Amino acid sequence: MNSLADKTASELSELYKKNSCTQKEILDSLTQAIHSKDGKLNAYVKFEQTRPIHRKPPATKARHQNIGGQASADGDLRSPLWGVPIAIKDNICVEGQEASCASKILQNYIAPYNATVIEKLLDAGAVIFGRTNMDEFAFGSSCETSFYGPAKNPWDLARVPGGSSGGSAASVASRTAIAALGSDTGGSIRQPAALCGIVGLKPTYGRVSRYGLIAFASSLDQIGPMTRDVRDSALLLNVIAGYDPKDSTSADVPVPDYTSFLGQSIKGMKIGMPKEYFKEGLSKEVGEAIKSAVKKLEGLGAVVSEVSLPHTEHAVNVYYIVAPSEASSNLARFDGVRFGYRNKSAQTLKEMYEKSRGDGFGAEAKRRIILGTFALSSGYYDAYYLKAMKVRTKIKSDFDEAFKKVDVLLTPTAPSPAFKIGEKTEDPLQMYLSDIYTISANLAGVPAISIPCGFSKNNLPIGLQFLAKPFDEGTLFKVSHAFEQATEFHKQKPEEPSS
Amino acid sequence: MTPPPISNDSEAIGPPLADETGGGVSEFNLKHIASLARLHFEEKDLKVFESQVAGILKFVDELRKVNVDGVEPTSHPLPLTNVFREDEIKPSLNVEEFQKNSPQVRGRFFEVPKVIEDKS
Numbered sequence: 202m203n204s205l206a207d208k209t210a211s212e213l214s215e216l217y218k219k220n221s222c223t224q225k226e227i228l229d230s231l232t233q234a235i236h237s238k239d240g241k242l243n244a245y246v247k248f249e250q251t252r253p254i255h256r257k258p259p260a261t262k263a264r265h266q267n268i269g270g271q272a273s274a275d276g277d278l279r280s281p282l283w284g285v286p287i288a289i290k291d292n293i294c295v296e297g298q299e300a301s302c303a304s305k306i307l308q309n310y311i312a313p314y315n316a317t318v319i320e321k322l323l324d325a326g327a328v329i330f331g332r333t334n335m336d337e338f339a340f341g342s343s344c345e346t347s348f349y350g351p352a353k354n355p356w357d358l359a360r361v362p363g364g365s366s367g368g369s370a371a372s373v374a375s376r377t378a379i380a381a382l383g384s385d386t387g388g389s390i391r392q393p394a395a396l397c398g399i400v401g402l403k404p405t406y407g408r409v410s411r412y413g414l415i416a417f418a419s420s421l422d423q424i425g426p427m428t429r430d431v432r433d434s435a436l437l438l439n440v441i442a443g444y445d446p447k448d449s450t451s452a453d454v455p456v457p458d459y460t461s462f463l464g465q466s467i468k469g470m471k472i473g474m475p476k477e478y479f480k481e482g483l484s485k486e487v488g489e490a491i492k493s494a495v496k497k498l499e500g501l502g503a504v505v506s507e508v509s510l511p512h513t514e515h516a517v518n519v520y521y522i523v524a525p526s527e528a529s530s531n532l533a534r535f536d537g538v539r540f541g542y543r544n545k546s547a548q549t550l551k552e553m554y555e556k557s558r559g560d561g562f563g564a565e566a567k568r569r570i571i572l573g574t575f576a577l578s579s580g581y582y583d584a585y586y587l588k589a590m591k592v593r594t595k596i597k598s599d600f601d602e603a604f605k606k607v608d609v610l611l612t613p614t615a616p617s618p619a620f621k622i623g624e625k626t627e628d629p630l631q632m633y634l635s636d637i638y639t640i641s642a643n644l645a646g647v648p649a650i651s652i653p654c655g656f657s658k659n660n661l662p663i664g665l666q667f668l669a670k671p672f673d674e675g676t677l678f679k680v681s682h683a684f685e686q687a688t689e690f691h692k693q694k695p696e697e698p699s700s
Numbered sequence: 701m702t703p704p705p706i707s708n709d710s711e712a713i714g715p716p717l718a719d720e721t722g723g724g725v726s727e728f729n730l731k732h733i734a735s736l737a738r739l740h741f742e743e744k745d746l747k748v749f750e751s752q753v754a755g756i757l758k759f760v761d762e763l764r765k766v767n768v769d770g771v772e773p774t775s776h777p778l779p780l781t782n783v784f785r786e787d788e789i790k791p792s793l794n795v796e797e798f799q800k801n802s803p804q805v806r807g808r809f810f811e812v813p814k815v816i817e818d819k820s
Contacts, residue, residue, distance in 0.1 A: 313798050406777040420776045449783035450776070518760045529737060536738070538810050543803035550813050551738065559740025564749075567739060571730065571753050574737040585760070590773030592766050597774055629752055630759055646777025671777075 205230035206376045207694075210433045213379065214281040224284040224328065227379075228253060231286055231330065234377045238697065243352045244362070244371040244378075246291050246332045251298055253286065254329040281436050283326035288378035290369050291332045292339060293424065294413040295319050302415050303347035304337045306535050306542045306561025316413020317448065318382060318424050318441045325440045333381055334368030337563045338532065339389055339417045341365050342635040345626055346565045353622070354397060355695040356661050360619040363393030363635075369427045370397035374662075375695060380428040380437060384414055386421045387520050388614075388639025391651035394427055395614035395664025398653045398693065400434050400681070401427045403639075405671045406646035407452035409438075410445030418527035419450070421520075421643040430691050431652065431682040435459035438674060454672050462678040468502030470680060473607030477513035478638055484617040490655030490663040491613050494684065498611075501683055508607060510599040515592050516641045517633060522576050522589035523644070529573025535561065568629060597645040600668075609676055610668040612638050614651040618661035642668055650677045653690035662690075728754040 205227045208216070216222045239245050289295060292302045294312035296319075301307040319329060334352040336344055344352040344367025352367040354360040355375035362371040366383030370393035373381050383390040385403035394401025402425045409424045416422060426437035439460065444453040474495070479488065495505050537543035537557030544556035562570065576585035603610060615635060625632040642649040647668050654665040669676045685691050730750040734741055741749060795808055804811040 310801055313793050313801070446785060449785075450778065450780060452778060512766075515763060515766055518763045521756060521760050522763075533738075537803060538812055540801035541803070545803075548813060550815050552740075553813050554738040555734075555740035558738055559742075562739070567741070568749065568753055568756070570737050570739055571733050571749065572756060575728070575733045575753070575757070578733065578736060584764075587773055588763055588766075588768065589760075590775055591768035591771040592763055593774040594771050595766070595768070597777070630756060633756075644774075644777075 204234065204376075206234040206379070208379065209429050210282060210285045210380050210436055213285050214283070217279070217284055224255070227284065228286060228328065228330065231377065231379070235331070238355075238375055238377050241353060241358055242355060242371050242375055242377065243350055244334055244368040244375065245288070246301070246303065246334050246349055246368065247299065248331050251331055254295065254323065255284075255326070256323050280325040280440065282322065282440055284328060286328040286330035286379055287322055287437075288331045288333050288369060288372050288381040289319070289329060290366055290381070290383050291335050292384060292415045292417075293318065293382060294415070295329055295332075298332065300332075300415060301348070302338045303335045303349055304561065304563065304566065305348045306558070307540070308348070308542060310540050312413070314413065317410035317445045319413065321441050321443075327440070331372075331378070333366070333372055333378070336365035336367070337566050338415070338528070339365040339384060339386055340528070340565045340569055342388070342392055342632055343620070343622075343625065344368065344393070345622065346563055348563065351622055354619045356398065357619065357659070359621055360661070361396070361622055363396035363615070363619065365389040365393075366401075366427060367393045370394055370399055370401070373397070373399050373427050373429060380426060380433050382424055382437075382441075383427045384417075384422055384424050385643065386417050387524060387643050388636040390425045390427060391639050391649060391664070391666060392615050392636060394651040395666075396619040396662065398662025398664075398690070398695075399427060399429055400431055400650065400652050400691070401425065402434050402438065402650045402674070402677070403642060403648060404438060404442065404674060405452070405648040406643075407450055408454075408648070408672065408674065409441050410443070410448040410451045412445055412447040416531040418524040419531065420527060421524060423643075431678060431685050432460065432463055434650070435463060435678050452672070457675055459675060459678055462675040463682045464686075465679050465683070466502065467498070467680050467683045470503045470609065471607040472498060472503050472505045472680070473508035473603055473610045474505060475510040475513065475603065475610060475612060476507050477510055478612040482616050482634070482637065483613060486657045487613045487615070487617060487663050491611075491665055494654040494665050495611070497687055498680075498684060501687060503680070505611070506607065508603045508610070510596075510603060510641070512592065512595045512599050513641060516596055516644060517637055519589045519592045519596065519644060520636075520640045521572065521633060522585050523593065525569040525573035526576045526586050527573070529570045529577065532562075532566070532570055537561075565629070593644050596641055600641075600645045600647055604670045608669070609680055612666045612668070614638060614664035614666040618657045618659070618663055638666060647671055648674045648677055650681055652681045652685060653693075654684070654688070655690060656693070662693075728757060
């Protein structure tokens, strides 16, 4: 039997329209699902202490029309997200709620304001519902660096859900959330989406305001939707996208109605497969799933060809200079003075900084702060940071060239299905390589989506990634929706976690 | 381009001397960088972190092979320059509310250990 927690956002919207369910019934159904499953999944952070937030949406008819709004049974014009509960990653600020980034250093930090994405969701009538587990400060690909302990993959509790938005992915996949927001700096939305069998979109850099997202790497971070199908992804992007004067890096580019791209034919669409993504390191099962996906897309009329992104092999190297450099700078603010944890035994100011940070940050955060500080330090800046920024230019030009030939690129999202908890924790480099296919999109700033495309023989989900030109999320939705409608992968759901 | 090696002297100020051998990251000195980053490590953890970070640096050092002559650096994916806003007074966060997150305040100030006695 399907409970209300099994519904997608668009299905809930239909039920509301017909007056066949109430907001309370939906929240109760989700709460019940969380009580029964989250003890094992650990996808939520302090769920019991986090109250749902909903406010009466302003009567801005025009706006709701723009985002596909429709009249409810009582005649009100409502956004399609009205009454839909959305789970929020623990690094996005919700006024009055703890925003800890799953770190000891931000324990008990209460956000004094709403992130712009939260304001937009509340204005659309959505319900802010629970905070999801993540790698500490989004540093990780497995959700294992969380101060709250790892979240688990609902398809196999001995495996990671991916990361860093692992809690968001696990909750959406396990039907303990309808949809969630994540953040993606090098694959943190797409890789967990792939490992948990859901849809994860990293929008174009600048498409969504970062105001109120606790910064990891400011030139790479983007907030994006994590949903059970492509339609919900488009519905959420409709609401959260757009220019924000509070984020001077957000782009003043018009936001189309992304649902208008759904249901369109992909006949004649040019899809490029970058040959560099299909070399050693890709597991056989993922490779085969991609191969059958290509056949399916060709069957739908797409024209698939090989392309080249020659600097792909350097992406991880560039990323692990650029991202830690920006992180070490962003994390300098956590010094035990204005907010967060302070070591009370320190006698001097310098000792107070050092011990507060030493006690407050976990191992991976420390590694990245050290890496970044080194790459930016006097005498090494040119050899590391400046060099990385120049290679970043080459990676970006690769995409510019490729998009002259094709409409969209197709790659695997992750090199393998979900790995075991503990498998890569001792070897940071191995962990870094799980983002090998997702990192380039952040470096180049292009949008990318991961959608389900198969299952391994152990019944673990496999994801494929589409990448498009900057601000061309519409094409991503078009091709993803066409593939999704022709397949059944997104309809599979994990069994109840057994004890 | 060959990055210079790191000095072994944790008290070193400014860039270490260049090393003709270009040995580089094998001499990565964690204590010095940790001090720059204001990050305390327990003695027992130093070795593990040092070898892990040195390993990662060795990995990213692959970039030395890439020719970037004449290539402009990309610091940001969007071609943004200065972004200005109107000079208007707007309500800002309430000070008392914001101070609730601080570990130690006195009046409208954040309180820290005495700075003038800090020898470093």
